[in-house]
Amino acid sequence: MGKVLCLTPPKGLCDGLVAxxxxxxxxxxxxxxxxxESYVRIPIPVSGEDVLVVHTGFPDQNDxxxxxxLTIDTLKDLGAESVTLLMPYMPYARQDRRFREGEPVxxxxxxxxxxxxxxxxxxxxxxxxxxxxxxFGGGAxxxxxxxxxxxxxxxxVEDPLVLAPDRGATARAKSVASVLKAPWDYLEKRRxxxxxxxxxxxxxxxxEGKTVIIVDDMVSTGSTLALAAKQLKAAGAKRVLALxxxxxxxxxxxxxxxxxxxxxxxTANTLARDYPTITKVIDVSEYLSNFxxxxxxx
Amino acid sequence: MGKVLCLTPPKGLCDGLVAxxxxxxxxxxxxxxxxxESYVRIPIPVSGEDVLVVHTGFPDQNDxxxxxxLTIDTLKDLGAESVTLLMPYMPYARQDRRFREGEPVxxxxxxxxxxxxxxxxxxxxxxxxxxxxxxFGGGAxxxxxxxxxxxxxxxxVEDPLVLAPDRGATARAKSVASVLKAPWDYLEKRRxxxxxxxxxxxxxxxxEGKTVIIVDDMVSTGSTLALAAKQLKAAGAKRVLALxxxxxxxxxxxxxxxxxxxxxxxTANTLARDYPTITKVIDVSEYLSNFxxxxxxx
Numbered sequence: 001m002g003k004v005l006c007l008t009p010p011k012g013l014c015d016g017l018v019a020x021x022x023x024x025x026x027x028x029x030x031x032x033x034x035x036x037e038s039y040v041r042i043p044i045p046v047s048g049e050d051v052l053v054v055h056t057g058f059p060d061q062n063d064x065x066x067x068x069x070l071t072i073d074t075l076k077d078l079g080a081e082s083v084t085l086l087m088p089y090m091p092y093a094r095q096d097r098r099f100r101e102g103e104p105v106x107x108x109x110x111x112x113x114x115x116x117x118x119x120x121x122x123x124x125x126x127x128x129x130x131x132x133x134x135x136f137g138g139g140a141x142x143x144x145x146x147x148x149x150x151x152x153x154x155x156x157v158e159d160p161l162v163l164a165p166d167r168g169a170t171a172r173a174k175s176v177a178s179v180l181k182a183p184w185d186y187l188e189k190r191r192x193x194x195x196x197x198x199x200x201x202x203x204x205x206x207x208e209g210k211t212v213i214i215v216d217d218m219v220s221t222g223s224t225l226a227l228a229a230k231q232l233k234a235a236g237a238k239r240v241l242a243l244x245x246x247x248x249x250x251x252x253x254x255x256x257x258x259x260x261x262x263x264x265x266x267t268a269n270t271l272a273r274d275y276p277t278i279t280k281v282i283d284v285s286e287y288l289s290n291f292x293x294x295x296x297x298x
Numbered sequence: 299m300g301k302v303l304c305l306t307p308p309k310g311l312c313d314g315l316v317a318x319x320x321x322x323x324x325x326x327x328x329x330x331x332x333x334x335e336s337y338v339r340i341p342i343p344v345s346g347e348d349v350l351v352v353h354t355g356f357p358d359q360n361d362x363x364x365x366x367x368l369t370i371d372t373l374k375d376l377g378a379e380s381v382t383l384l385m386p387y388m389p390y391a392r393q394d395r396r397f398r399e400g401e402p403v404x405x406x407x408x409x410x411x412x413x414x415x416x417x418x419x420x421x422x423x424x425x426x427x428x429x430x431x432x433x434f435g436g437g438a439x440x441x442x443x444x445x446x447x448x449x450x451x452x453x454x455v456e457d458p459l460v461l462a463p464d465r466g467a468t469a470r471a472k473s474v475a476s477v478l479k480a481p482w483d484y485l486e487k488r489r490x491x492x493x494x495x496x497x498x499x500x501x502x503x504x505x506e507g508k509t510v511i512i513v514d515d516m517v518s519t520g521s522t523l524a525l526a527a528k529q530l531k532a533a534g535a536k537r538v539l540a541l542x543x544x545x546x547x548x549x550x551x552x553x554x555x556x557x558x559x560x561x562x563x564x565t566a567n568t569l570a571r572d573y574p575t576i577t578k579v580i581d582v583s584e585y586l587s588n589f590x591x592x593x594x595x596x
Contacts, residue, residue, distance in 0.1 A: 034548050035546050036357060037359050037390055062364045069407055070402040074407075078400070091335060102342075117410070117411070
C-alpha cells in the first residue's frame, strides 16, 4: 500500500480506510488565507509513491474543488508515481447536460479539468449519472454503496416496499430491493384532469401498510422527497424511510422531512459534515477499502 | 468587435469597456444553487464569434475561479471562434513558487487549468509576478495601470517621493515616479543591534516634509503598509498615500490604514466590490479598452 493522504475527508472515512488498508494516514495541511484564498500543503515526501487522496465534494463545493486541483497538481509536480482520488461525493454531477441552451455541462468541465492535471484514477460513490465519468476516461470508477447500506438495515425493516423516485432511476431501487428481498416500484406523478390535483403514487404496488424505502443517489433540499413522503403516508404507508448515498440535507431539509413523515434518512459517510439527527449514518470505509483493493487501487 | 460578455465584472468596468469599444454588453447569467454549486449561462449565441469575457478574481476567489472555468469550457463547446478573458485581478498570483516543500504553485495550477480549457487569450492587470504568466503560454498579457493612476493624481500631489515596499519591487515605483517626475526609493527594514527595534525607512532619501506615495500591485490586509506608514509619519512625512492596482482591503484594513496615517489608497476598479471610503477609485476601462485594441484583442 502506498500513502493515504486525507484532504477534506468525510467524517470517519479516512480513519476507517487506513485501518482497513493497514496504512498510515497523513493529513494534508489546509487553510484559507484572510483574503479568501485556499492553501494546501503535502506533509510527506511522495516522490515515486502511489498516493491515495481522500476528499469530499461537500460542503462548500467550490472550495473543495480548488483544494483538490491544487493538491493533484502538487503531487504530480513532486513526482508521485500515481495519484488516485477517492472523492465519494462528486459535486456538479447533476449538471450533466445542457438542459437549456447556453448552460455548462459542469460535471464535464470538472472531470476534464481533473484529467488534464494528469490525475490517474478517480473513484466516486453513486454518481448521479455514471455516463458522466466517460469524460475522465479509463481510470474512473463508480461504486454504489446502496446495497451495502441495505444490508446494514435489513433486520430493521419489516414488509418493505422499495421505491425509485421516478421511472428513469429504477436501477438503484432494484439493487436495494434485491438485498432486502423486497418488491420494488417507482413513483409516478399524476394530475387529476378535473381538479388539477397532483398525486404521487407508486406505479403498480400499493404503499398501504408497508415500510416504504425511497432510494436515490442523494437528498439535497429534501423538497421532492418530502412531497412524496406526505402522499405515501396519506396513502397508508406504515413507515417512510429514505436510503441515499449522499445526505446533503441543505437548509431546513431535516424539519421538512420530519414534518412530511420521513422517519429516517439512511446514508453513508461521504460528506465532511455533522449530520442532522434524522440521519442514520453508516460507515462505508471498509466497503470502499475492499473496492479499492479489488480494483488494484490500494 | 466581437461580443463582450460580463461575468462577474469589476464595478463600472464592463459598462466603461463596452462604451469605449462601442460594443454591446451581455451579462452572463450567474447564480448559486441552495446547496452551494455555481451556475452560469451564456445568454447569446456565440458560435463563430470572437468573445471577450470580463471577470474578476475577487472577492470570493474560489467561486470566481469555478465560474470562469464553467464559462470558458461552455463558450468553447458552443463554438466560439476565440475567447479572451480579461480578469484584471488574478487570484492566487502571490503563491508563485513553493516557499516551503510540499506547497502548491497555485498560480501555475490555475493558469494551466485555464490553458487546458483552450482559453485563447488572457489579459491581467499588474499581476504579482509577470513571469507567472509563462505557464499560460503566448496568449497571456499583463498590463500595468499604475502609470495611468499616477497620471490621474499628478495634480494633487506636491513634492512627492515614490517608494517601493522593498528592494525587489522597484519597477512599479519607477514607472510611477517617471510619470510624476518625482524621486523614488525603496523601503528598507533595519533592526537596531542594541535595542532590537525595527525601523522601516527609505534606503536613501529622507521622507521629511514629503508626500510619500507607496506603490505596490495590491494591498490585502494592509498590515505591511500600515507599519510602513506609521514609521514614515514618525519620520516627518507630510502625507502618506498608497497607489495600488488592486485594493482588496481585507477585514479591518481601512481602520488599520487610517490609524497608521495613510490618507488615501488610490486604486483601479479591478474588483467586484464596494470600495471603502479611504480608497480613491479610478476607472480604468478606457485605458484597458485601448490596450485590448492595441493588442488586437478587441
